Amino acid sequence: MEQLVKRINGMIHLKAYNRQRDDLFFITVEKSQLELVLSHLKNNEGFTHLAFLQAVDFLEDSKFQLTYMLYNYDIRVNLGVKVLIGRDKAEMTSIHKLWAHAWQYQRELHELFGINFPGSPRVEESFVLEGWEEMPPMRRDFDTKEYSERTFYQRPGRSTNDPKEYMKEKMYKNYAASPRIRRDDE
Amino acid sequence: MSIWTKVLYAVVSVSVATVYGLTLGGIVRKLYARVHGRFGPPVWQPFLDIIQTYSRRVAVSHGNMFFLGPVLRLAGGLGTYLFIPVIFGSALFSNFSMAGDLLLVMYFVFFGQLGMALGAGQGGHPYSPLGIARGLAQMSAFEVPFSLAVIAVAIQYNSLNITSIVAAQQGGFMHWTLFTNPLAVIAAMISILGMNMHAPFSIVMAPQEIPIGPPIEMNGSFLSILQTNRGLFAAAKLVLFMNLFFGGATNIIEMIVKTFFIYMFSVFVGAAYPRFRPEQSFRFFLKWPAFIGVLSIIYITYLGGAS
Amino acid sequence: MSNLSESKYRGFKADRSKYPEMENGKPVIDLESHRYTKLWQGPQHPGVTGNMAVELIVNGDEIVSAKTHVGYLHRAFEKLMERRRYIQCFPLVCRICVPEPDTNEYCVSAAMEDLAGITVPERALWLRTLNLEMSRIGSYLMWLGGQAGSLGMGAVGQWTIGMRDFWLDLFEEMTGGRVYHMYMIPGGVRKTLPDGFRDRARGLIVRTRKLLYDVENTFLSNAIIKSRLQGLGVITTEMVDEFGIVGPIARATGRECDIRINNPYVKYGELDVKMLTSTVGDAYARAELRYRDLHQSLDLVTEILNRIPEDGPIQADMPNLLNWKIPAGQTYVKAESTRGEHGFYMVSDGSGKPRRVFARGASYTHAISLLEELAVNISISDLAGLMVSLHTCPPEIER
């Protein structure tokens, strides 16, 4: 595995490399060099199986991380190739020519994360949603609970008590309520 | 016998046949259930089903032809049944038997399916035409061995009157067509598999493929007519086969026993096999059964048969 | 497609000389010409596995084009998990694949353990192995019924799904749940084996084998089954990588891919799991392979039952799982479900809730890109059979 990393590093600049388990490694590459790396891994290194392609939303850094999980049947190792792309108007090169099922993932990411893959077949078609009008729902800033409460009728009549507050109400109602008892009005 | 008596007799006969056919259906469901390792619905379940479908408050119609479909289907069943003498020598169950009724019956056996085709076609659901296409194609396919067998029988007994064919088979079971012309019976029995639409020839209603096919849009009372017809038509077919190939029946018990076993044949096969693809089914009928049918005619005409 | 397949797919051969007209390598289908009919197989259709739909364009009985539609079961598990604590995730994930929920439970627990660096005790590992293998049996039995039923043979389905219910009884004894077992919690399992469980399990194995003998006689060596499945949906070795095919479907083409052997997890490394492969790659080969795999699972369960330790902890020393925080990291844990590689990709950011969880189900590619490829040129009556032979499970596609 170390040698493989060396070989790739000789080809392009690897941003990061880490070993999670004996059979799971991650490398991070530049966005522009992804296609090169993937086709090299597929054609020359035996990483022929694309297990999945998924995105992670790092809202704080305003980045999407795309993970391409590859598998090599000979050395029996999973290799995750990570790419960080910008979150605004996210766009990524399509790899549907490398694997025939990649378009599916790209279509899903387009719908659920709003990442565009120009040239990917049927990428504009809806995948799991129908008549969706909000922002792509898998983005971190989409609040699903709030949406659900707003849209679907919750059964009314539920109310709960916090034992903390309830016991205060019952047992020591008159005890200091203010956290800080400095008076500011004088 | 006045015409009114005859009509009255026919009504009684039709009712008995319908009840019998439906009960038979219930028994067969039970049998299938035993094969499946379960108990199955009660024997009278088909009657409840008919009442239930009949009692629907709403029935969506897709036009006049849609309405005619089930009616024509029932007409086919009635027509088939009414021209078959059910019990040899019984006035009550002789129906409107006459000279050349075999031809009429042959026509009516297929008439219902055609009527259904018209009605279901107007349902607008794409699975109906698919089912109809399959149904008509399969019908044409199993018609070949069946017609050949019937022709063989007609040649053998030199008659197109069912009553006389039955009469010719009286006097011991060795006189049955089954033994006098076994090839024709084989061809006919294979075609009854298709006619009864049990597996492996259940392609018309195949739920996993074209969810129940032609009657997919049929509902409420339309469906209840179809269900009634199913009982009647099943009885009619079985009686026809009994008359043509198994020596007919002289009393009702004999009729019940014989038809039951004829029906059991297709049940016996049906429980064990999945269904064919449509074109496999068509090819099947046009191959060996048709060949056997031809052989039976050859056997009868050239090799002389029994009579 | 290989020559073998076309010769064996008896009786049905599409004539592609006249239609559809090809333009730039793509078929042009003009629905207005009335030569084609558009059909929806599903979601409300008895021949569709689960709640999904295939949009078909047919010419007579022949499928000219197929398009899979999913999303009818989309519950947004991954989104929901992002707002649940780690411990709260495990009741959710088993719903991802209904016939075989335990693989999900295992994967998500193992992913958390991998990220948090927890070692699961020996006995818990054995119990997990037992649970996983039993769930494979249940899933295969259900599949057998589905495959026979899709071709119109009800009896086999009635038997095997009935028999699966007895396995569910065992699950119920062991875990407390019938369908959703929710047995594997992070760090271990929830219950030990009840008294007399082993004997009952052994008895059931004998009964299952007896039933499988009947199934073999009536299903696998059935002339009509053979005539319909042989040559149907042939997958070549080249397609395996192209479409990301995994599991029994890939093994039926000769590709040696069984995660239990390639990347042993739980206790599979210590068990004698054989790589079952076939070379034909059609639906019948897959059926036969699954049938053999089912027998192997029965063998494995027998062996596991003998080897589960009687004593020992069933859960690692865990912190308070209510406040459990997992250090930042990413991992991918996979397991061999009956449909193939089932994996969970989990990203943690050091908080008490996962940053991102992705469930990779084998059906994801099988039911969409592969099915759309294989469904073309076959008869509409074989579509249900093909779908079942790919063992598609819609909830794991859309999650």
Added chain:
Amino acid sequence: MNRKHIDEIEKQMKLANEGLPEEERKFFADVIPTRVDPFNKYWEQFLNWARSRSLWMLAFGTGCGATELRPLMTSRFDMARFGIFPRPTPRQASVFVVGGYASIKTIKRIIRSYEQMQGPKYVIALGSCTINGGMYYDSYNTINRLDYYIPVDVYIAGCMPRPEALIAGFNRLKEKIVAGECEGMNEYTDKFDWFKKNQKEIIKDWNMPDYNW
């Protein structure tokens, strides 16, 4: 459901297509089904008896509940002996078993199938998800309360309810049918506007192949 509660909502209710011109209202396919009252009392009682013994269930596996329908249909539990049969087409079915959660895409088909069913029609709702959202209460793609979209006759608790619980649910449905309490079909007609309003609030895309569901 609380009767008062519904009345309250009915008062405030406004249709999604209110204010649209007549032609466009049609576009929403808001044709109110005809109300059909029960027949003569004794005749209806007899029919109800027959209906309760021949329940044709729509075989639409809408959610994970479908997984327990299969054991129910097959040899271990054998629902056929109770007069319950799966039916492949909604036109012929009388019982709709909603198997748990319904996503937006599915509820659209559920409504369509329900409307295609011929009355009297009954709905059995399985599991928590149909009652108050179940474990997907906060999901953006699943409904919370089925009774806002179609009338429901019987609820069965569980996740998933076992086949035995399903049988018990069917028994309860039979009791209700015999007692003549299952008028969901007419309820849907009477409160059609309210149901349609609820449906339209969540289903934005009403486009569907017109011959299927």
Added chain:
Amino acid sequence: MKLKDVLSPLRVWERAAKKPMTIKDPINERPGAANYRGFHKNDFSKCIGCGTCEEICQNDAIDLVPVEGQETVEGDSGLRPMIDYGRCCWCALCVDVCPTGALTMSNDYTWIADNPEDYRFVPGADKTKWQESEKGYTRSPDIQIIDYDRVDMQELKPEERDKSFIEIVKGYNKEQAMKEAERCLECGLCIATCPAHMDIPGYIAAIRDDDLDNALRILYETNPMPEICGRICTHKCETACALHNNGDPLAIRWLKRYIVDQVPADKYSEILGTDHLEDEVLNRKVAIIGAGPAGLSAAYYLAIMGYKTKVYEALPGPGGMARYGIPEYRLPYDQIDKDIDYIRSLGVEIQFNTRVGTDITLEELHSSYDAVFAGTGLHLGRSTRVPGSDNKRVYFATDLLREVTLGNEIDVAKNIVVIGGGNVAMDITRTLARLQNQKYGKVQILTTCLETEDIMPADVEEIVEAREEKAVIDPGWGPKEIEIRDGEVYGLHVVKCLSVFDENGRFSPKFDEEQKKFFKADMVVESIGQGMDLSYLSENIKSNLKFTPRGRIEVDDNFQSSLQWLFVGGDIIQGPDVIHGIANGYIAAKGIDTYLNRK
């Protein structure tokens, strides 16, 4: 197509002859498995309404609702879970997490209803057919969702500590504290039990987040003496801890100590925002009698409210009983000073060696201050009054402890008997044991008390540690007579004590005179309780004050006595323990504030 393939399927009919798999009467014939996760049951005798089930439920299915007949008491919120079966997914996490084991599941699984609103019930309160069912899911003892095992506290070994007064408990380090803080369920049952109602889950959460500044702020909201409380608090909160029902309670006291130990004293004013306090000083003055926890607590809160406060203390050092009643190995003096120095840094002035009543009268204070707070504590010993207890070699524990703190030499005898079973008795036992050890190199001390060991008021760990330090503890005996030979103590005669309290819970010991024992001793220490010294109240004031039947000064909710200007708190009102004193001081400070604003 082989002929075999055509014929062998017909063997399906073999199955027709076999017995069907079908269950004849599924509803009655097949109950759920023995540990089936069916519908919920709740055992109200165990349930404490902590809400952990609600906390873990990922479906938001559980509400805590008041239930008729369930009173809110310490350690039981009186709330009970109501489960919404429109949400539940039967994962049984609530059962696994339940710290008391009250919530379980039955193996019942059939519930049909026409009305969806029916599916909401309080297990245990609503009549259900499965409440009494015996089978069903319970938590396996082999697994833990929450952590029942406390992180062990590092302590000095007996041989390291039995000669010196170095602090025994080492305190948690960061890793241990985080681990212990993680165990918290955040139910908040402890808050009601704590006399100062500290936001315990709040500061524990802050420890988990490693935000000690915030934790300190939370501590100082109601408790200005966290160093003292973090060591010697009676931690009633830990007995109310939900984890206590099935495992070790959370080490709340040690966690509090961890917070203050980590924050250096010079950062306090910055963190707590008291660095510009002098800008807001009011022209009102309050006198405080006694620099004990109650007095200093009142002084602190009055100070941050802007009052000028002055504390009059009879002894030469601040801290009151915390300093003079508690040995140094439990509460080192520098830690007391850390708390008190911070309070003094806010402008609180302490005048030492000034006994109110002798050096300055209460009337003088009244005339020169707007209000007076008295927290004079319980400094007088209480005697057993058995024959011989008036000997000079019979001491009170409080006196001895004060002498030790003052640094005065104590004439430790070789053979000592201590009478008493409380924490003070343990303190004096262990102090004297150390002194004996220093002086003679061996320990010969025996402690006896009325109570048997299981109802001894002292903390269990105190008893264990005292024994580790080679003190003999022989409980269950009532002192009869101190034998005096030649004017010197010779020993203690005791009889078996059968019961301490009568059926009404009143103190009324019963003895078995037949069973006797004799403990030889050169010195006897009595530690059976303390009394208050109200001599600073002049007759005039006394006659205007109202007293309770038990002889305590009557105060209202704000610790205001019947003389409007006099507020009284601390051990002389409630307790005796440090946390009550602190709480009293806090409330009294607020009361004084209200009183002075109104005036």
